[in-house]
Amino acid sequence: MTPLLEFEGIPLQRLRRRTLAGLAGWAASALPPEPPIESDNVTLTVQAHETVAVVGDEASGVDNLGGVAMGLDHSPLGTARVYGTEIASLERREQFAFRRRIGYLPAGDGLLHNLTLRDNIRLPLEFGNEVRPSEVAGRADVIVAQVRLGKAAGLRPAQANEEERRRAALARAIALDPELVIMEQPFDGLTDRVAAELLEVARGGELAQGGRRAVFITGQDIPVLLRPRVDRMLRIVQGRAVPVSHS
Amino acid sequence: MLGLLASIGRGTARWLARLGALARFAFEALGSLAALPPGGRRTTARIFLNQLRFTALDAVGLIVLLSGILSFLVISSSIRQLGDVGATDLIGRLMVVIIARELGPILTALALVGRSGTAISAELATNTVLGEVRALEAIGIDPQHYLVLPRLFGCIVSAVILTVVFDVVAFLSGFLAVSNQGMSGGRYLGMVLGSLTTEDIALTVAKGLVFGIIVGVLPCFQGLSVRQGPTEIPQAVMRGTVGSIVGIFICAALFVLVGQA
Numbered sequence: 001m002t003p004l005l006e007f008e009g010i011p012l013q014r015l016r017r018r019t020l021a022g023l024a025g026w027a028a029s030a031l032p033p034e035p036p037i038e039s040d041n042v043t044l045t046v047q048a049h050e051t052v053a054v055v056g057d058e059a060s061g062v063d064n065l066g067g068v069a070m071g072l073d074h075s076p077l078g079t080a081r082v083y084g085t086e087i088a089s090l091e092r093r094e095q096f097a098f099r100r101r102i103g104y105l106p107a108g109d110g111l112l113h114n115l116t117l118r119d120n121i122r123l124p125l126e127f128g129n130e131v132r133p134s135e136v137a138g139r140a141d142v143i144v145a146q147v148r149l150g151k152a153a154g155l156r157p158a159q160a161n162e163e164e165r166r167r168a169a170l171a172r173a174i175a176l177d178p179e180l181v182i183m184e185q186p187f188d189g190l191t192d193r194v195a196a197e198l199l200e201v202a203r204g205g206e207l208a209q210g211g212r213r214a215v216f217i218t219g220q221d222i223p224v225l226l227r228p229r230v231d232r233m234l235r236i237v238q239g240r241a242v243p244v245s246h247s
Numbered sequence: 248m249l250g251l252l253a254s255i256g257r258g259t260a261r262w263l264a265r266l267g268a269l270a271r272f273a274f275e276a277l278g279s280l281a282a283l284p285p286g287g288r289r290t291t292a293r294i295f296l297n298q299l300r301f302t303a304l305d306a307v308g309l310i311v312l313l314s315g316i317l318s319f320l321v322i323s324s325s326i327r328q329l330g331d332v333g334a335t336d337l338i339g340r341l342m343v344v345i346i347a348r349e350l351g352p353i354l355t356a357l358a359l360v361g362r363s364g365t366a367i368s369a370e371l372a373t374n375t376v377l378g379e380v381r382a383l384e385a386i387g388i389d390p391q392h393y394l395v396l397p398r399l400f401g402c403i404v405s406a407v408i409l410t411v412v413f414d415v416v417a418f419l420s421g422f423l424a425v426s427n428q429g430m431s432g433g434r435y436l437g438m439v440l441g442s443l444t445t446e447d448i449a450l451t452v453a454k455g456l457v458f459g460i461i462v463g464v465l466p467c468f469q470g471l472s473v474r475q476g477p478t479e480i481p482q483a484v485m486r487g488t489v490g491s492i493v494g495i496f497i498c499a500a501l502f503v504l505v506g507q508a
Binding site for chain 2: 067070072092093096097098099100104106107108109110111112113123124126127128131133172173
């Protein structure tokens with residue numbers, strides 16, 4: 001069975017961040033040559049219904065994995081495949097269409113500051129071709145209730161607290177009901193209770209095989225309370241991915 | 248000596264690379280219109296209308312003020328001088344060529360750069376620094392559809408509309424100026440309308456169109472080129488503003504050269 005997410009020989013450190021200007025061709029010519037990579041390479045897979053976490057300190061480069069998987073960052077070595085496809089190798093337009101099938105919660109939430117939290121959640125629904133205009137408002141209401149945003153949905157990100165912003169960012173990530181959710185530093189600054197609640201929402205409920213959705217988490221650490229809910233956890237220590245047991 | 252030549256060569260190559268990237272960015276942005284997903288059309292149209300309100304509607308007062316004062320000053324000053332040499336009949340041609348065809352599009356575009364170009368660069372640079380552009384890409388929305396297209400077309404349409412507003416107000420203000428100087432308003436209007444050709448109108452609209460593209464593209468490009476952090480935002484605004492002003496003047500000169508050829 002094809003894994004939902006697959007990293008093969010991805011170096012962790014010093015990845016080049018892609019920008020829109022970079023895509024336009026200018027940044028590539030303006031950047032200095034790529035420095036040599038000095039770390040072990042990561043190889044791992046995430047199967048359907050699995051929740052996998054890779055943690056490590058800030059310098060470990062673990063935060064790059066989400067961006068590489070989504071084809072947002074460029075890795076000079078190795079490949080990252082989602083649903084068996086390397087997003088970075090697709091045409092630009094195909095990349096956008098493909099990413100609508102994946103839930104992505106970036107570090108720092110990435111919410112648009114000129115929209116309310118509800119409008120942020122509506123955005124992928126409006127752009128997603130599958131959803132009819134009449135359905136958008138209803139679908140957004142359901143998701144707002146699902147992540148328990150309540151009245152905060154009418155606030156702009158700058159007016160909301162960190163917990164509300166994170167709930168909204170997760171709601172936006174799962175708006176198109178993806179099979180796989182990639183979360184970067186999702187629990188930083190949250191209480192264990194809220195973190196557990198968000199993880200359950202990301203998993204989308206329980207099936208006999210595990211979570212309804214596969215979840216891939218990167219960050220500096222996972223709250224102890226949540227570790228039993230994570231099927232596999234790896235810690236990056238001096239460039240090596242070391243399995244962490246729950247006990 | 249070789250070092251100096253190499254330095255000049257590197258600088259030129261870098262400048263040409265940026266110019267090429269800018270052109271590619273502009274063509275990709277315009278070309279992305281065809282790939283706009285059906286679901287995104289409503290959202291993009293909503294942002295476009297919002298941009299139109301900010302760039303065109305909210306700027307009407309400024310354009311009326313600039314046009315009215317400029318036209319009043321130019322006509323009031325020149326009517327006496329032209330009267331001294333018995334060339335008052337040239338006032339119509341002066342109005343059409345200098346005010347409507349040349350200064351109108353340029354001053355309108357400069358006002359747009361100051362009002363909207365700076366706002367666009369600052370907004371998009373902030374979007375980039377806060378990770379909003381990256382997040383848009385991650386949720387499958389092309390930033391060109393959501394951020395660039397509505398602003399670009401908002402600027403193009405606004406530039407054309409405001410240039411026409413500028414010219415109409417300039418003619419009316421000229422009417423007041425000549426009346427103030429004792430000339431018959433009817434004679435003034437006859438001279439202006441007699442001097443106005445289809446070519447003048449087409450050229451004015453074409454300039455509005457081209458200047459609108461410059462005011463839309465350059466600030467978007469500079470705003471989205473930010474990579475390091477918040478300290479780059481004012482630099483992006485400055486580059487977008489200066490680049491737009493330079494672009495407008497270069498294009499205005501090219502219009503004259505092409506017209507003469």
